[in-house]
Amino acid sequence: MGAAWLTGLLARRREAATAAAAVVPTAVPEPIPAPREVVRVVVREQAPAIDPPRPRLRNPHPGRPDTPAEAVPWGLRVAAESAWRLLLLGAALYVIFYVVDMLRLVAFAILAGLLISALLEPTVSWLRRHGVPRALAALGTFLAGLSGIGLVGWFVFWQVSTNISDVSTQASAGIQQLHDWLVQGPMHLTPQQLTQFTKQVQNAIGSNTDQLTSLGFTTVNIVIEVITGVLLAVFTTYFMLYDGAKIWTWVLRALPTQSRYAIAGAGPKAWATLTAYVRGTVAVAFIDALCIGIGIQLLGVPMAMPLAVIIFLGAFVPLVGALVTGTLAVLVAAVTSHSVYTPAMVLVVLVAVQQLEGHLLQPLILGRAVRVHPLGVVLGVAAGSIVGGIGGAIVAVPLIAVINTVVGHLRRRSAAAEEVFEALEAAQEAAEHAAERAAATADTGAADPSPQAAVSS
Numbered sequence: 001m002g003a004a005w006l007t008g009l010l011a012r013r014r015e016a017a018t019a020a021a022a023v024v025p026t027a028v029p030e031p032i033p034a035p036r037e038v039v040r041v042v043v044r045e046q047a048p049a050i051d052p053p054r055p056r057l058r059n060p061h062p063g064r065p066d067t068p069a070e071a072v073p074w075g076l077r078v079a080a081e082s083a084w085r086l087l088l089l090g091a092a093l094y095v096i097f098y099v100v101d102m103l104r105l106v107a108f109a110i111l112a113g114l115l116i117s118a119l120l121e122p123t124v125s126w127l128r129r130h131g132v133p134r135a136l137a138a139l140g141t142f143l144a145g146l147s148g149i150g151l152v153g154w155f156v157f158w159q160v161s162t163n164i165s166d167v168s169t170q171a172s173a174g175i176q177q178l179h180d181w182l183v184q185g186p187m188h189l190t191p192q193q194l195t196q197f198t199k200q201v202q203n204a205i206g207s208n209t210d211q212l213t214s215l216g217f218t219t220v221n222i223v224i225e226v227i228t229g230v231l232l233a234v235f236t237t238y239f240m241l242y243d244g245a246k247i248w249t250w251v252l253r254a255l256p257t258q259s260r261y262a263i264a265g266a267g268p269k270a271w272a273t274l275t276a277y278v279r280g281t282v283a284v285a286f287i288d289a290l291c292i293g294i295g296i297q298l299l300g301v302p303m304a305m306p307l308a309v310i311i312f313l314g315a316f317v318p319l320v321g322a323l324v325t326g327t328l329a330v331l332v333a334a335v336t337s338h339s340v341y342t343p344a345m346v347l348v349v350l351v352a353v354q355q356l357e358g359h360l361l362q363p364l365i366l367g368r369a370v371r372v373h374p375l376g377v378v379l380g381v382a383a384g385s386i387v388g389g390i391g392g393a394i395v396a397v398p399l400i401a402v403i404n405t406v407v408g409h410l411r412r413r414s415a416a417a418e419e420v421f422e423a424l425e426a427a428q429e430a431a432e433h434a435a436e437r438a439a440a441t442a443d444t445g446a447a448d449p450s451p452q453a454a455v456s457s
Contacts, residue, residue, distance in 0.1 A: 113236025138241040159306040273405040280366040285315030295349035326350040
């Protein structure tokens, strides 16, 4: 019975397994996917990994910068950096001015030679274009200019020596008239007071004899320095006319190589500016002297021609030179005339010519050469007179004009060089990108030269 039960259990399990197999569907094999296009991917070598930055230590004071430098405002940093650079530049300028002051005679002689050469050089160039040898052209122009300056000096001396007696007589009459006005006019001075004042002046002169004697020796030294400076200016002028190009080449060779080409381009522009300034200044000075000379001649002021020549020389200081030297004509008119009308009219003539120069002659003749605001001209003349006296006042404006031209040329040259550099950088970057694309294409083609790989790449 036990065997029958075991046989029945096994039969029932086989029937259950057969029924379960009939319920589960037969597994269908998955379709084989179509072959895909194989594309080779070129992997370049990666750059070596950079160590991560070390973590900062925790700030023990929250809200406070980590270092003292970070606590300084940016504007204050810029101001401090600019301040010490300006101090260094100021020290360099001080040393330069100190050396120039020590060599003032040589510096003024060279500058005077440059100004005269700028005035005479167009004549030398004209003679050279017409076949005259350079040595002969330079010598002839130099002698002609020297003769012209000598004739002007002789004319002034001749006019002064001829009219000095008349001026002395008229001056004595004017002083007597002033004496009568002080006694009989609103001042109501007594003759005793005037006599006492005259004695005080004489005693002051007698007590300061030593100072006057030293002043005389100083005057002799000044005369010797002036003669030496004139001779140096004469030699400088001749050699600038004869060997100006060689001197400029020698100066360029003495400069550093990296700045030689920039200065070589700025030099001719500076010389053209200086030449235009000198020629324009001569024209303006001639017009000023002519107008003022005609005016004081019509008013009957003695020595009108010598005064006009002095005004011509003074007009080489722009805007203020003719007015300052013209006050000499006002003084002569006040001393020699017997009324206030003549000196007042001379002053009116001076002011009118000054306005004509400032509003018409300077902008029309010198505007293109100088290109400096009138305020800059006045400040430059004032600074030049403080540093170098009359010579500094004469040299200040052409120096400003030349510096303005040189700085403008260098600025334009720097801007053009920057544009060229940017264009070259852009072209170099484009060439590098093109080379990278060509290299990638070549690597892909070398890895899989089949047409399908070439198309996929």
